[in-house]
Amino acid sequence: MFPLVLCAVTLLSMKPAAAVCPPAESRRVAGGEPFRYALALAESLAQAKSALSKAPAESPGRNPGSDRELSQLVNQLKSAAEDYKCAAQLVVPYAKSSDAGVALSAQAAAVTYGALIQLDDQKMQLVQSVLDGRLTRGNLPGRLDRGRAQTEETWRMLISATVMGTFALVQPPEREDDRVSTLRISDPQRKTLAERLEKDFGAVVREEAKRGETPLVGAARLLYGFVSNADWQSSEAR
Numbered sequence: 001m002f003p004l005v006l007c008a009v010t011l012l013s014m015k016p017a018a019a020v021c022p023p024a025e026s027r028r029v030a031g032g033e034p035f036r037y038a039l040a041l042a043e044s045l046a047q048a049k050s051a052l053s054k055a056p057a058e059s060p061g062r063n064p065g066s067d068r069e070l071s072q073l074v075n076q077l078k079s080a081a082e083d084y085k086c087a088a089q090l091v092v093p094y095a096k097s098s099d100a101g102v103a104l105s106a107q108a109a110a111v112t113y114g115a116l117i118q119l120d121d122q123k124m125q126l127v128q129s130v131l132d133g134r135l136t137r138g139n140l141p142g143r144l145d146r147g148r149a150q151t152e153e154t155w156r157m158l159i160s161a162t163v164m165g166t167f168a169l170v171q172p173p174e175r176e177d178d179r180v181s182t183l184r185i186s187d188p189q190r191k192t193l194a195e196r197l198e199k200d201f202g203a204v205v206r207e208e209a210k211r212g213e214t215p216l217v218g219a220a221r222l223l224y225g226f227v228s229n230a231d232w233q234s235s236e237a238r
Contacts, residue, residue, distance in 0.1 A: 021047075021086035025196070034168050034184045037094045037102045038193055038223070041165050044087040044109060045220050046200035048116075048158070051083035052216060055120060070127050077124040081117050088113035101168030108161035115154045119147055155215040162219040166226045171235065182233045190227045190234060197224040 026040035055076040091113075094106035126143050129135035135143070171182040183190070197205050197220050204217055205224035226232075 020082065021089060024090055026090065029192075031189055032184065033094070033097060033099055033102060035186075035189045035193075037091075037097070037106065038165060038169060038185070038227070039196065040090045040094065041105065041109060041162065042193055042196050042200070042220075042223060044090040044113070045158075045162075045197075045216065045223075047083045047087035047090065048113065048216055049200065049220075051080040051087070051116070052214070054083065055080040067131055070131055074124055074127055074131070077120050077127075081120055084113045084117045084120070088117075099168060101164060101170075105161050105164035105168055108157060108164055112154060112157040112161055115157070116151070119151050119154060122147055152215075158219045159215050159222065162222050166223065169226070181231075182235065183227075184235055185227070186236050187234045193227045194224055 024040065024043055026036050026043055029036060029039065055073070088110050091106040091109040094102050095110055097103040097106065123144060126135065126140060130137050130140050169183050169185055170180060171184045173180055185193075201217065201220045201224075204213075205221045207221075209218065209221065
């Protein structure tokens, strides 16, 4: 586990690389930190979706394919790593926030993306070993299977990071016995977050959870459902 923690620490020390990553709306919008962080988290989920589409967690399967196909996979994993780095760079600036909820969520998300980079790097090294003749093609699927459970567990960490992010959106009650009912964001800000998630993930964020869906989709749905929940009052409605 130490390499994953080390990777996360490295990410936490990184500065955003705007020349490599897409422009981030969360760095341009006005509003308080809870809103800006929630938008950054939503944008990071979109970057993770892009990474996953380039190098699916289950590839390659039982038939590793030709050298050309394996070389293509190496390139896909490299491209996916860039997306994970962009995802991490969106949340890293908030990891040292004075707002405990924001900081904890950002740290958890950064650790998750760092771990995914590390795991994909391990996969890439295994594939490269086959191309270099240091590992037989028939042994590749079994070696990859060993890291699959850890990859799945790592993706589930993103759910925890998102839950922490929703906590940061809740306005603490003025008195201890008061009911928690108000968010720290306005109606327009809630709409911005919901529209962003629906734009990046589609109607799936409005639908019931389906068996076998990825934790990434679950995280996006969780955040969408939270900001869209009419039971919460917006900050200006107090």
